[in-house]
Amino acid sequence: MKFAFIYAMPGLQTSSIQENITEKAHFYCAAVDMAHKETAADIARELVEKNGVQMIELCGGLASAEIIALVKEETEGCSLNLITDS
16 A cells, blocks of 8 residues: 655745655655645645555645645545544
8 A cells, every 4th residue: 555645834945755665555745835735736646646656645734625626636546535623
């Protein structure tokens, strides 16, 4: 199983995709700047196309209808989940 978590971080200047591998799973983690949340869609596309990610979770900071729609559009066929406070 290959899955990822994308989160938003205020004032982020540089970011890279972090990877953790076990015998049974590959986990990827990436951050986007709160001021440029739309870049989550680009990162999600890269995770699916280059890394074969099958499931992506977005942090609550990316929980707008616009961002969710952008990510869905870029990752067709990939399971998308959202982490919220409630």
